[in-house]
Amino acid sequence: MSTGKPASWRQHWAAKANAEPRLQGHHHPSTTLHPASQDWDGTHAASSADWLPGPLVRRLLLVLLLAVLASAALAGWLVARASAQEAAQRLIEQQADEVEQVARLLASKIEQSQKVLASVAEGITPAMLESPASLGWLLQQGLPAARFFDSVQVARKDGQLSINLRSGHFEQASALDPVERDTLLRTLVEGKPLVSELVGSSPQDARILFTQPLVRGEGRTIGAVAGVLRLQSQGLLPQSLAQPARPQSRLVVFTREGVILSHPVLERVLGHVRDEPGLAQAYEQWRSRGQPMNGSQAVIELPGGQMVSLAAVPLPQWMVARISEQPTAWAGLLRRMGPWVAVAGLGLAGLGLLAMVWLARPLAQLRHQALQLLQTEAAALPAAGAAPWPRSDGEVDDVVRACIRLLEHQRIHQQDTQALTGQLQAVLEHVPLGIAVTRAERVEVVSLQACRLLDYKPAELHGRDLLDLLASAPGEADRMVRHVRAQFAAHGAFDGELPLLRRDGSVQWLRAQGQPVQAGQPQAGIVWVLEDCSALREARQQQDWEGAHDPLTLLPHRAAFKQRLHQLLLARAGRAGTERTEPESAPATGLPGEPGEGVLMFLNLDYFALINDLAGHEAGNDALRHLARLLESELRQMGWAARLGGDEFAVLLPGASMARGQTVAEQLRAAVQAWEPVYGERRFSLGLSIGLVPLPAGLRDVAPLLYAADMACHAAKRAGRNRVEIRRVPQAEVRS
Incomplete structure (x- = not known):
């Protein structure tokens, strides 16, 4: 294999250098990077590219356009909303007056019905109660007021029904509805007029019962008369009453219990207000306020854009409600004003865009200049004759100065990077x-x-x-x-x-x-x-190696360690004897601190039992193996380690001074403390208690040295663990 620089490494670091911006090219010797030396007269001819806005300016222009349009839209919306609020206020007042008038109308109808029934009661004599024929003739022919009601019933004092006249025909007493019978009985008992609850199960059959006691003599109640009006009759709640006076509005009459009595949709009559959109929420708010049913009224605005006006009809305990949608007049106003608002907004946006383009011209030139630099190999300013840096008081000047300064820093940084790259290549090669x-x-x-x-x-x-x-x-x-x-x-x-x-x-x-x-x-x-x-x-693989090493950690075991330590002590003692040339020469002192005296350490792993107890013995074995490798990595060629048994280890530094031994011991302790193994998603904190003993000159026996190191380790344990304690072999043991 060649010892030269590999081509792949050259390619790797060249690619890394090329990844830097192009501004890191060679510095042109004829130019300088100080702003004072630049051509700032701005006399160069502006090209069309100088006027083209960059992405940032385009985004700013878009933001300006959106801001102007949003402002115009907001102004139009505010005007329309103010108009809508005024229209809503007028609707609230109108609607409140309307439901109050309907409530008064219903109250007057109830009162009129009671007066008509009272006139009928005055025409009934005690003798007629015992003569159904006379009473029937009176109700059919003698009292026109009786024909005001759809049905008339008369009961005697004992509760027996004397007559049941329904729609001009006499019917049996058994045909009387239980609610009507109970209302008549309550009138006989209480001796006062009553208005019944709603009777009937269909809108066509629904009716209201008015009762009047028959009082004679000294206030004695001798009977009771009842007049029945159909719910949809002209005398009570005709269907025309609920027809809306305007679109998107409905008038509803309902009882205190929420049963609907009048509704624009006939099928909703006898339904419940809980199924009526908007009205259910308004009725619950009315009840939660504890409003009395004595003619009070309220206007409730709901989040869904609905407005509900409520008024109470006291005697029958009814409610009148008008449910209306919020006024939409503002929509028409927006339609009328929209074109003018759009024209004004677009005009302002156009003027703003032109102003922004003019003001952003130096910034566009700066971007154009930067792009030209990126396309060249020069890391400094353009050569003579090229477009100079743009000039504009304020931010652009500051950016130009910063760019020029950065170019110089980039050039220096590139030189440093190239030097570092060369050094790293040399390290990796050698x-x-x-x-x-x-x-x-x-x-x-x-x-x-x-x-x-x-x-x-x-x-x-x-x-x-x-x-x-x-x-x-x-x-x-x-x-x-x-x-x-x-x-x-x-x-x-x-x-x-x-x-x-x-x-x-x-x-x-x-x-x-x-x-x-x-x-x-x-x-x-x-x-x-x-x-x-x-x-x-x-x-x-050698047999003698297996006999001298621990199979778990692959470190020498206790016997091999003691043998090697004994050989070291004998060799040191032999060298010391050959170095004595005169009998009178002073014996070696063996004092700590002498260079090259050697040190012995006993190490005990703190809190190791927790790993065995909580994570298992396999995790404990893994921790011991890792500790053995950690000791080898820290010591390398400086010394050698051994496992004495369990979680006890020994380290021998043959040529280390006492100060060096203390430093290495602290390094080992800190490395174990920072270790923190993880088993079963649980992190364990460990420590290392170390006993440190210097090797005294002249000592030949291993036992005193091992004992002193063991005692030093126990002292570290007793002193709180995870520390280094120093002991020395007694001089008496050395001399013996």
């Missing part, structure tokens, strides 16, 4: 690590070392899904992809070994470490560090 940046799991940036690991060219990897390169049996690739995504979901990162396909079809095992470009946002992109782990995997 860094000894495989690096790839993916977005939505597709490769966007890749280093030469990553290409060498897989034997691909950069152009062949660009746009590829990194997980599509997984080399595994059918069905196994999906499992590995799910595993990678689960690791990101649980830990926000991935650290593991993946088998990837080389271009020749062979399998290359790589240790892949993926971290989001922005913490907690994998969708913004992931940076992958790829390293060849073939030798490590081969070493794991």
